[in-house]
Amino acid sequence: MKLTVLGCSGGIGDRHARTTSLLADDDILIDCGTGVGDLPLAALLRIGHVFVTHAHLDHIACLPLLIEAVGELRARPLTVHATPETIAILRAHIFNWHIWPDFSALPDRAAPYLRFAPIAEGEGRDLGGRTITALPVRHTVPAVGYRLDSGAGQLVFSGDTAYCAELVAAINACPALRHLIIEAAFPDEQRDLAAASRHLCPSLLQTLLAELTVSPEIHVSHLKPGGAARIMAQIGAGGGRLRPRQLRQGQVLEF
Template sequence: MKIRILGCSGGIGGRHLRTTSMIVDHDILVDAGTGAADLQIADLVQIDHVFITHPHLDHVACLPFIVDTVGDRRSRPLIVHATAEVIEILHSHIFNWAIWPDFSAIPTPEKPYLRFETLNLGEPVKLDNRIITALPANHTVPAVGYSLSSGGGTLVFSGDTTICPELWAEVNCIRDLRYLIVECAFPDRERRLAEMSKHLCPSLLAEELTNSQLDAEIFITHLKPGQIELTMLEVEDSIGEMRPRMLQNNQVFDL
């Protein structure tokens, strides 16, 4: 299993700033932020599955465009995997004919371009030899993280979250964990904002990792533009002994 980072920024503002999306092999997306816009049409046609962590725009902005761009080039629907609550939000607020056409009903309800598939926490979805499982998260909207396993190693992506003991209880049970991608959106001077918006800052992240039993490489994602250097310096001060690194666009993880 090969996982490539398409976007990992908490905002936009240049070619190096793309919001959250990663591609697994050639046919699975995890989130569909603006990073997915850099894929070519030939790449988009091959995507069969999209796993959504939560419905905020920085994680779903490209989903409407993907299905609109390649729906008529595919022989089967694009399957969007998400919790029931997230699917309801996507239906009500994006694929609602007012913001975007409801591609789960066109060109016909029997043969749509888009199909939603409900997933549940802790229930693995197996696609060939790849297993994707929704993990707990704690955000301002219904949200999950994901574990991605090849059978020989696992990567965990926290998605957007704040303090969430349930997440670490699940992570601690993963015996072949090799990589942890965890958000840290704000520097500590904005801890109150992080708490209000249910994100992490370096001091909160350090508190969370005291609940973990990690023997994995740690990568920091969702850094806000203009505060990247400060936040990473504070991350180093808080959890430097864990050797965290900043996640980068086009970084590849092999499992």
């Protein structure tokens, strides 16, 4: 499989800052942040599945616009995979006819533009021999990470999370793990803020990485614009067996 980073920033405010959106091959999105907006219509039409980690705006900002752009051009509904709790949030606060139309009922419920597919923690979906499995994480709203398995290799994306022992165990249970994309949203001087908002900072990330028994390449995402260099410097100064690198928009990971 091939994963293309459409966006991995923790916010906007820079020419290259696009929020979280990862394109697996050319037909699966992991989250649907502002990076999706850079894709041409032909590329948007090839997307058949969106796996949402959680309902925070930086991870779903382009989801309503994606469905509006391609809905009537598709032969089948766009399938959005998310936990039941996240689907309930999307229905109540986005696709509620006030913020955006309910495309799961348009043009009619028998043949909608959007289909929600609930996925439970630990559950996997097979898409043409590619398996995507929801993993446990810890955030301020219901959330999951995802493991992508090509059959030849694996990639784990944490989404937004604080330290989570269950996530560590899930990562260590991946014998063919090539890549781990994991967040670090705040510098260490904002450790209390990171803990309160259930994100990682460099010292918390190093604690998590020290417990890994696998040896994937580590890619750090969700860095706040203006703070990326400081966060990465603190991560580098922490040492450890693994050597994390900053994830970059446009980067392609194969596994």
